Amino acid sequence: MRRVYVDMDGVLCDFEGAVAEGRKAEPEREYPQSRPGFYRGLAPIPGALEAMIQLSNDPQIDLWILTAPSVFNPLSYTEKRLWVEDHLGFEMCHRLIIAPDKSLLRGDVLIDDHDRGRGQERFEGKLVYFGSPAVPDWSAALAHC
Numbered sequence: 001m002r003r004v005y006v007d008m009d010g011v012l013c014d015f016e017g018a019v020a021e022g023r024k025a026e027p028e029r030e031y032p033q034s035r036p037g038f039y040r041g042l043a044p045i046p047g048a049l050e051a052m053i054q055l056s057n058d059p060q061i062d063l064w065i066l067t068a069p070s071v072f073n074p075l076s077y078t079e080k081r082l083w084v085e086d087h088l089g090f091e092m093c094h095r096l097i098i099a100p101d102k103s104l105l106r107g108d109v110l111i112d113d114h115d116r117g118r119g120q121e122r123f124e125g126k127l128v129y130f131g132s133p134a135v136p137d138w139s140a141a142l143a144h145c
């Protein structure tokens with residue numbers, strides 16, 4: 001069985017789009033992600049929810065969500081948990097890990113939109129660099145699982 005970790009911000013939900021909208025709405029706020037409600041209100045990335053259902057139904061995959069918290073918004077812990085329940089159901093909340101260093105976990109695959117900065121560069125398994133030219137979307141990401 002392959003253990004697969006999926007990042008949230010930029011992989012499951014549109015973090016960058018929400019930051020851009022937040023900067024337009026409140027240009028004086030340096031970190032739009034510090035606003036209460038920011039994380040819970042993120043829109044899903046196209047294809048992400050369907051991909052998660054597909055991966056969770058595969059008996060050869062042990063699927064987890066692995067996301068880093070925001071130091072700018074301590075509510076991110078709660079809001080990320082609520083986002084998972086809102087979009088993927090309560091059962092998936094049992095498979096949510098919030099950790100600032102992703103290299104602390106062992107697994108076969110990590111799907112992340114960054115290749116470094118939160119321990120991705122030290123992750124012992126295969127890093128699938130979501131949003132890169134090689135993996136531009138969920139269709140391409142699924143091929144690596």
